Amino acid sequence: MNVAEGTERSRSNLKNALASVMRGEVTDDAEARRAAARDTSLFERMPELVVYPVDANDVSELVRVVGAERSRGTDISLAARSGGTDMSGGPLTTGVVVSFTKHMNHMGEVNVGRSTSYIDGYAVTEPGVFYRDFEKATLQKGLILPSYPASREIAAMGGIVANNAGGERTLEYGKTEKYVEELDVVLSDGSLATFKSLTPSEVEER
Numbered sequence: 600m601n602v603a604e605g606t607e608r609s610r611s612n613l614k615n616a617l618a619s620v621m622r623g624e625v626t627d628d629a630e631a632r633r634a635a636a637r638d639t640s641l642f643e644r645m646p647e648l649v650v651y652p653v654d655a656n657d658v659s660e661l662v663r664v665v666g667a668e669r670s671r672g673t674d675i676s677l678a679a680r681s682g683g684t685d686m687s688g689g690p691l692t693t694g695v696v697v698s699f700t701k702h703m704n705h706m707g708e709v710n711v712g713r714s715t716s717y718i719d720g721y722a723v724t725e726p727g728v729f730y731r732d733f734e735k736a737t738l739q740k741g742l743i744l745p746s747y748p749a750s751r752e753i754a755a756m757g758g759i760v761a762n763n764a765g766g767e768r769t770l771e772y773g774k775t776e777k778y779v780e781e782l783d784v785v786l787s788d789g790s791l792a793t794f795k796s797l798t799p800s801e802v803e804e805r
């Protein structure tokens with residue numbers, strides 16, 4: 600078996616392993632891989648696979664399978680992709696691109712809070728929601744995330760949070776990290792966790 604055949608076989612094995620645990624699509628289609636091979640930087644990395652998780656459980660299963668592969672010595676990595684407008688190659692990998700805009704694109708609750716202060720309100724979003732849609736939903740309730748980047752029409756919330764985006768209002772209002780109150784994340788062992796700040800009494804309770 601030559602190197603190309605070996606690579607083809609390992610890609611096919613991984614694809615089958617992921618397809619058996621994920622509800623979202625797992626593809627090695629050339630067009631999908633090409634679309635995920637670029638962001639807005641000069642870099643290009645052709646991924647082996649592109650996956651489209653439908654929810655956090657899908658991401659968890661994906662991370663578990665890829666983690667197990669890595670522990671067997673396979674050189675494979677994951678790169679999360681939301682809008683793909685990163686200017687530094689962040690969402691690129693030769694491994695598996697995890698694309699969030701296809702399915703994980705739902706807005707949750709937008710709550711104006713008890714007072715008129717913007718600090719009191721909050722919005723819940725999945726990572727694949729484009730900022731333009733997020734903003735439509737928040738503006739309906741009189742709220743805005745003031746750290747939106749200049750790429751507001753093409754960037755999505757996962758990338759905005761991960762890149763700690765800032766923009767034209769950042770000098771006055773700060774960057775995205777200032778507005779993230781809670782994050783549901785998948786850790787490197789595939790477990791789900793919620794990160795948020797705790798009050799002193801909540802810390803005591805733990």
Ligand SMILES: Cc1cc2nc3c(=O)[nH]c(=O)nc-3n(C[C@H](O)[C@H](O)[C@H](O)COP(=O)(O)OP(=O)(O)OC[C@H]3O[C@@H](n4cnc5c(N)ncnc54)[C@H](O)[C@@H]3O)c2cc1C
Nearest residue numbers: 681682683684685689748749750755757758759761764765
């Ligand atoms: C014309 C133009 C103008 C821009 N202006 C600005 C600007 O004013 N301010 C600014 O900060 N940036 C700017 N950018 C850069 C970029 O658009 C922003 O950083 C944007 O927030 C990235 O969002 P995205 O959805 O495209 O992320 P992506 O490109 O998809 O990803 C960005 C990073 O986040 C990670 N990521 C994506 N989704 C997830 C997820 N679900 N979980 C964990 N990690 C994830 C990726 O792996 C990658 O490292 C600009 C880019 C362009 C092309």
